[in-house]
Amino acid sequence: MKFKxxxxxxxxxxxxxxxxxxxxxxxxxxxxxxxxxQPGIKIKLPEAIxxxxxxxxxxxxxxxxxKKIFLNEKRIAMKDLLPELKNVFLDRKDKVLIIKAxxxxxxxxxxxxxxxxxxxxxxxxxxATEVKR
Numbered sequence: 176m177k178f179k180x181x182x183x184x185x186x187x188x189x190x191x192x193x194x195x196x197x198x199x200x201x202x203x204x205x206x207x208x209x210x211x212x213q214p215g216i217k218i219k220l221p222e223a224i225x226x227x228x229x230x231x232x233x234x235x236x237x238x239x240x241x242k243k244i245f246l247n248e249k250r251i252a253m254k255d256l257l258p259e260l261k262n263v264f265l266d267r268k269d270k271v272l273i274i275k276a277x278x279x280x281x282x283x284x285x286x287x288x289x290x291x292x293x294x295x296x297x298x299x300x301x302x303a304t305e306v307k308r
Contacts, residue, residue: 221278222307234263235303236292238276242284256288260295270296275303 219240237245244251251259264270272292276285289300 219277219279221304223304233271233273234267235273235275236288238274238280238284238288240277240279242280244288253287257291257295260292260297264296270298271301272297272299273301273303 235247237248239245242253244253244256246256246259246263260272274285274288274292276288285302292300
């Protein structure tokens with residue numbers, strides 16, 4: 176008995192579904208990584224091993240390396256900080272202030288800001304840091 180060998184046609188695999196999957200993964204990672212990056216003022220935070228991410232919308236006071244002060248990205252002069260914080264704390268239920276100071280800012284400047292925040296009515300102060308790697 177003779178068996179006739181059938182020749183198989185060339186088997187092609189379509190790359191379109193694989194490209195779709197890769198494209199969807201790329202979009203997913205691009206969108207999810209954009210929520211991690213905080214837009215706004217460029218500062219270099221000090222590092223700490225015990226850092227924790229704050230995901231809620233908080234009141235953030237930022238001090239850049241050239242001593243520019245921003246309250247939620249609104250520029251404020253040091254002399255206007257106390258009245259501005261008093262106005263903000265009047266409208267807020269939680270009186271928490273997160274201070275994001277560049278690590279090159281002098282300690283005395285940060286202490287002065289913390290003192291003004293307490294005088295304005297801040298109940299809790301937190302200093303933002305980056306996770307030490």
